[in-house]
Each structure stands twice: as C-alpha cells, then as structure tokens.
Amino acid sequence: MILFKNVSREYGDHNPALDNVSLKIEDGEFVMLVGQSGAGKSTIIKMLTGEEKTDQGVVYFQNRRIDRIKPRNLPDHRKQLGVVFQDFKLLSQKTAYENVAFAMEILGRSHKEIKRKVPRFLNIVGMSNKAKKFPAQMSGGEKQRLAIARALINEPSVLLADEPTGNLDVFNSWDIVNLLLKINEQLETTVLFATHNKEIVNSINKRVVSLDKGKIIRDSMEGKYII
Amino acid sequence: MxxxxxxxxxxxxxxxxxxxxxxxxxxxxxxxxxxxxxxxxxxxxxxxxxxxxxxxxENKIDIPIYLAEDVKKDKAKEFQSYVDNLANVKSTKFVSEEEALEDFKTTYKDYPDILDSINILNENPLSVTIVVQAENIRDYDGIVEQIKRSKYAGSVVKEINYEKSSTKRIIDxxxxxxxxxxxxxxxxxxxxxxxxxxxxxxxxxxxxxxxxxxxxxxxxxxxxxxxxxxxxxxxxxxxxxxxxxxxxxxxxxxxxxxxxxxxxxxxxxxxxxxxxxxxxxxxxxxxxxxxxxxxxxxxxxxxxxxx
Incomplete structure (x- = not known):
C-alpha cells in the first residue's frame, strides 16, 4: 500500500511542487496520475523512489516511512519498485537481452538465474524476437517495452511509469498502455501511470487522480481527464 | 562470499x-x-x-685551517679530533708540513718565481694544516665560528682560510x-x-x-x-x-x-x-x-x- 499524508514540497521561491497532498493506493490498483507539466506527477514518483524528500507530511510504502529509510537501505527499497520513463533510459551499446541482463548482473544475480529470467521478461513484454537488436534498431514502442522488461527484473510490487507514452505515437502509446494493463492484471503489480494523454485516460476506465499546481483536484474511480 | x-x-x-x-x-x-x-x-x-x-x-669544497708553526704534532692531532667531534663536521684531513709543501709545489709548478721564493728559504715555511669538510655547505659558517671561540683559537690556530677566501665566496x-x-x-x-x-x-x-x-x-x-x-x-x-x-x-x-x-x-x-x-x-x-x-x-x- 502507498500512502501520502498531507505531503508538501516546494522548489525555490514558493513554487509548490506538491501542496498538502493526501493519497492512498491499495495493492494491485491501476492508478493514472494526470495533469499538465509541472502539476506534481513526477514529484510523487520521485518521492516513492526516495529521490525527493518531503518538506511536510509523510509518505508510506508498505507501512514503512520512506523518508526514514537510510541511504544505504534505499537500494533494497528500490528493488520493490520498477520505474519506467518517457526517455526509456536504455543503454545504446547493449542489445535488448544485454540491457535486461546488465541490470540483473549489477544486482549480483547468478548467471543461471539471468539466463532463465531474461527471456521470460522479454516474453512478457513481447520482445522475445528482438533480443539481439540494439535500441537504435527498435521503434519507440519497442524501446519502451524493453524498458518495462528491465523494470520487471526485481519482480516489483509496484510499477511507476512516468509519462511512458510521452514520446510515442498513438499506436505505440496504446501498445504500452495495454502492456501495463496486462502486467497489472496478470502479475497483480500495482501500476502508477503518470500521463497527460487525455484520450488514453478517458478510454480505459481506471482510477484517475488529477493534479493541478501540486494539489489533488479530483480523485475518482473509473475517472475521466478533466482539468 | x-x-x-x-x-x-x-x-x-x-x-x-x-x-x-x-x-x-x-x-x-x-x-x-x-x-x-x-x-x-x-x-x-x-x-x-x-x-x-x-x-x-659539496664534496669538492673544504676549508683549510693553518696551524701555528710551533704547534707540536700531538697538539695538532688533539685539535683535529676536537674539530672532528664538532657537530656538522663530515671529515677532517691532517696535512703535515711536508705534505703541505708538496701540495704547494704541485699547485704552483707553472710559476717558477713563486717556487724560487720558497726555495730561497732554507726551511719549510708552511705549517700543519687541518682540512675540514662539513656535512652541508651551509654549516661552514657555524664550524668556523665555533673554532674561533674555542681554546685553540690564537694558540694553535694561525689562520682559517675562510672569510676572505674565494671558498667563502663560492660557498655563499x-x-x-x-x-x-x-x-x-x-x-x-x-x-x-x-x-x-x-x-x-x-x-x-x-x-x-x-x-x-x-x-x-x-x-x-x-x-x-x-x-x-x-x-x-x-x-x-x-x-x-x-x-x-x-x-x-x-x-x-x-x-x-x-x-x-x-x-x-x-x-x-x-x-x-x-x-x-x-x-x-x-x-x-x-x-x-x-x-x-x-x-x-x-x-x-x-x-x-x-x-
């Protein structure tokens, strides 16, 4: 469970990134965070990964206060989360297989486990036949699929997707949304999906949390994009 | 592991x-x-x-201390061991009157006038010389000063070829x-x-x-x-x-x-x-x-x- 309790955060001169935000997300939910750029969507995601601190209020993850996690324990916290970005953050000199395997190797996984799991993750995101391709040889949608495969290596309980369709055309955007829905349903992973794509939000009938200037202005199940 | x-x-x-x-x-x-x-x-x-x-x-630099003509060999040796024991003295060398004369003749072999003037004298005008080498060239001033203040100054030591010599200038x-x-x-x-x-x-x-x-x-x-x-x-x-x-x-x-x-x-x-x-x-x-x-x-x- 994710819980934001009266959380505020300011950048510089009274420029609120979050203003007294309270939000509760249950395990297995699919939640869309919507709002214009600068509304506070990314700040919420960064607070969950421990990259941003709160000025006021507290953030809980599985009943644990994130601000109290010591820096040396942050890596363990992050293993429970998968993160996907608008710009994919893939390594251009590595193939699809190597991009996923690299992250597992860095985490000290055994050679056997890597060999067994990488094809599985690539299969989940539908990239099995592109394992040997380099990012430059992939479409935007494929790159994002690969980034999602990498985000799954720790089999996280929560997947944080920060504008994952921001760089994609309509067709590829739907591809990614369907993949996130599939991960949510089949792997029971909680998905927090930040976007400002009105069409997607209005079509999938999931919970929508609307943000404006750092405030939650609407939170509705099966919501619509209304700002 | x-x-x-x-x-x-x-x-x-x-x-x-x-x-x-x-x-x-x-x-x-x-x-x-x-x-x-x-x-x-x-x-x-x-x-x-x-x-x-x-x-x-540094190894090529040393200063000669000329002893008075009437200083006996024992006294000269005593003085040498005194100098040897001074701080910052690396080595000393005892040069007898004869050796000093030989050195003199070798040094001025191309100047017959000077050699003649030595030969005119029937006796060796040179005295025992103690050649001192310091650990460091900066130590010479101190060593010379100590010798000058010692009991040997005046009675045993006739002259220290230092202050007015070219050695001092080279050292400086x-x-x-x-x-x-x-x-x-x-x-x-x-x-x-x-x-x-x-x-x-x-x-x-x-x-x-x-x-x-x-x-x-x-x-x-x-x-x-x-x-x-x-x-x-x-x-x-x-x-x-x-x-x-x-x-x-x-x-x-x-x-x-x-x-x-x-x-x-x-x-x-x-x-x-x-x-x-x-x-x-x-x-x-x-x-x-x-x-x-x-x-x-x-x-x-x-x-x-x-x-």
Whole structure:
C-alpha cells in the first residue's frame, strides 16, 4: 500500500511542487496520475523512489516511512519498485537481452538465474524476437517495452511509469498502455501511470487522480481527464 | 562470499568492457595519465640527478685551517679530533708540513718565481694544516665560528682560510643557487602535484559524465553504491596501469638514449642510475597512477550517486 499524508514540497521561491497532498493506493490498483507539466506527477514518483524528500507530511510504502529509510537501505527499497520513463533510459551499446541482463548482473544475480529470467521478461513484454537488436534498431514502442522488461527484473510490487507514452505515437502509446494493463492484471503489480494523454485516460476506465499546481483536484474511480 | 566474488568478477568484466568499448575516452584519459606519470618519473630522475650533482660540488669544497708553526704534532692531532667531534663536521684531513709543501709545489709548478721564493728559504715555511669538510655547505659558517671561540683559537690556530677566501665566496654563491634550486623544486612539485590531480580527475569526471545514464539505471534498479562504483573503480585502475606501462616505456627510452654529455653535466651515469632505480620509479608511477585513477573515479562518480 502507498500512502501520502498531507505531503508538501516546494522548489525555490514558493513554487509548490506538491501542496498538502493526501493519497492512498491499495495493492494491485491501476492508478493514472494526470495533469499538465509541472502539476506534481513526477514529484510523487520521485518521492516513492526516495529521490525527493518531503518538506511536510509523510509518505508510506508498505507501512514503512520512506523518508526514514537510510541511504544505504534505499537500494533494497528500490528493488520493490520498477520505474519506467518517457526517455526509456536504455543503454545504446547493449542489445535488448544485454540491457535486461546488465541490470540483473549489477544486482549480483547468478548467471543461471539471468539466463532463465531474461527471456521470460522479454516474453512478457513481447520482445522475445528482438533480443539481439540494439535500441537504435527498435521503434519507440519497442524501446519502451524493453524498458518495462528491465523494470520487471526485481519482480516489483509496484510499477511507476512516468509519462511512458510521452514520446510515442498513438499506436505505440496504446501498445504500452495495454502492456501495463496486462502486467497489472496478470502479475497483480500495482501500476502508477503518470500521463497527460487525455484520450488514453478517458478510454480505459481506471482510477484517475488529477493534479493541478501540486494539489489533488479530483480523485475518482473509473475517472475521466478533466482539468 | 560467493555474491561478493561474483560482484568482483563482474566489476572487472564491466571495467574492462568500458575501457575497451569507449575508445575515445579511454585514449584521451590514458594520454593524460601518461603525461602525468611521465612528468612524475622525469621529476624523480631529475631530482635525484641534481641532488647527485649538488653532492658532487659539496664534496669538492673544504676549508683549510693553518696551524701555528710551533704547534707540536700531538697538539695538532688533539685539535683535529676536537674539530672532528664538532657537530656538522663530515671529515677532517691532517696535512703535515711536508705534505703541505708538496701540495704547494704541485699547485704552483707553472710559476717558477713563486717556487724560487720558497726555495730561497732554507726551511719549510708552511705549517700543519687541518682540512675540514662539513656535512652541508651551509654549516661552514657555524664550524668556523665555533673554532674561533674555542681554546685553540690564537694558540694553535694561525689562520682559517675562510672569510676572505674565494671558498667563502663560492660557498655563499652555491648556497644561493641551492636555495634557488630548492625553491624551484618545491614550486615544480606543487605545480606537478596540482596538475597530477586536477587533469586526470577532470578527464575522468568527463568519462563518468558519459556514464550518467548507466549509473542512473543502476541506481533505479536498486544497485548499491558499491555495486555501481565497482566497474568504474576497475576502469580507473586500468587507466593507472596502462598509463604507467606507456609512460615508463617512453621515459626509459628517452633517458637511455640521452647523449653521454648530459650525464657528465650531472656527474652521474644516467643510464646506470635509471637501470638501478627502474623498479622504484615504476613502482612510484604505478602507485600514483592507480591511486589517481581509482581515486578520481571514486570522487567523480560520487557526483552521480546522489540518492
């Protein structure tokens, strides 16, 4: 469970990134965070990964206060989360297989486990036949699929997707949304999906949390994009 | 234990991979490292050679103390042992009247007038001389002062050929030159130390900048700082090792092909000096190279390890 309790955060001169935000997300939910750029969507995601601190209020993850996690324990916290970005953050000199395997190797996984799991993750995101391709040889949608495969290596309980369709055309955007829905349903992973794509939000009938200037202005199940 | 070993192996693998795959960065960082370590090796050699040259000059300087004509040999020996025991005296030499006369004749063999004037006298006009050599050329003033204040002044010592002699002038001049050389060495050392740290550090910082994506990904999948640093530390060590190999090869090739005249200038056989001290020079370069490479990597990477 994710819980934001009266959380505020300011950048510089009274420029609120979050203003007294309270939000509760249950395990297995699919939640869309919507709002214009600068509304506070990314700040919420960064607070969950421990990259941003709160000025006021507290953030809980599985009943644990994130601000109290010591820096040396942050890596363990992050293993429970998968993160996907608008710009994919893939390594251009590595193939699809190597991009996923690299992250597992860095985490000290055994050679056997890597060999067994990488094809599985690539299969989940539908990239099995592109394992040997380099990012430059992939479409935007494929790159994002690969980034999602990498985000799954720790089999996280929560997947944080920060504008994952921001760089994609309509067709590829739907591809990614369907993949996130599939991960949510089949792997029971909680998905927090930040976007400002009105069409997607209005079509999938999931919970929508609307943000404006750092405030939650609407939170509705099966919501619509209304700002 | 097994995980640690696996991590170490992978750090080495990725370190090598980075080193080999990023040709431009590797070449530029290694060149900077080579220049730094070459400078270090060169400085070590020149420092040793100049200190040899200074020793050589110092060894050639001594001051004669002329004893009074009536001083008996026992008394002269007693005085010699007194001087020998003074602080900062490196050695003394007893020169008898006969030896002094021989030396005199040898020195002025081309000046028959002077030799004739000595020959006119029926007896040896020269007295026993104690030749003193100090540990350091700066010590002569103190030694002369002590002798002047001792009980031997006046009765035993007739004259110390120092204050008004050319020796004093040479010593003063040499002291000034030595001071200047030492100051210069100090400045060069500071400059070299600064360059040695600043240049590779900044080059490696640029290298790390190019890895910021990799580092961010590692951080977000939950890699610990040590797991992230490993490959970059290995890469830093490789910069040091390769820098040492290349710079040592260049340095030794250059020094060993120097014309002999250069060695004569420093009163040393440079090639034999370098051969004897090759291990010391390479070890110093390797130690500095590895420390600089790994240290700069560690420092530079911290910037991207913010939590």
């Amino acid at each position: 097994r995980t640690m070993f696996l991590h170490l192996l992978r750090s080495i693998k990725y370190g090598f991979q980075n080193f080999v795959r990023n040709v431009f960065l590797t070449v530029s960082t290694t060149i900077v490292m080579v220049l730094t370590l070459f400078g270090l090796g060169f400085f070590l050699i020149v420092n040793q050679l100049s200190s040899n040259a200074v020793d050589e000059v 001049r040499l002291t000034r030159i030595l001071d200047w050389v030492q100051n210069l060495q100090f400045v060069v050392m500071i400059l070299l130390a600064f360059l040695a740290i600043a240049i590779p550090y900044n080059t490696i910082r640029l290298t790390m900048y190019s890895y910021r994506n990799e580092i961010e990904i590692m951080r977000l999948v939950g890699a610990s700082n040590m797991q992230i640093k490993g490959p970059f530390l290995v890469e830093g060590v490789l910069f040091g090792v390769f820098g040492t190999i290349i710079s040592a090869t260049l340095l030794f090739t250059m020094v060993l092909s120097l014309p002999e005249g250069v060695g004569d200038f420093f009163s040393t056989n440079i090639s034999s000096y370098v051969q004897q001290n090759a291990l010391m020079i390479v070890s110093a370069q390797l130690a500095v190279g590895i420390l600089l490479g790994a240290g700069s990597s560690a420092l530079a990477i911290n910037r991207y390890l913010k939590v």
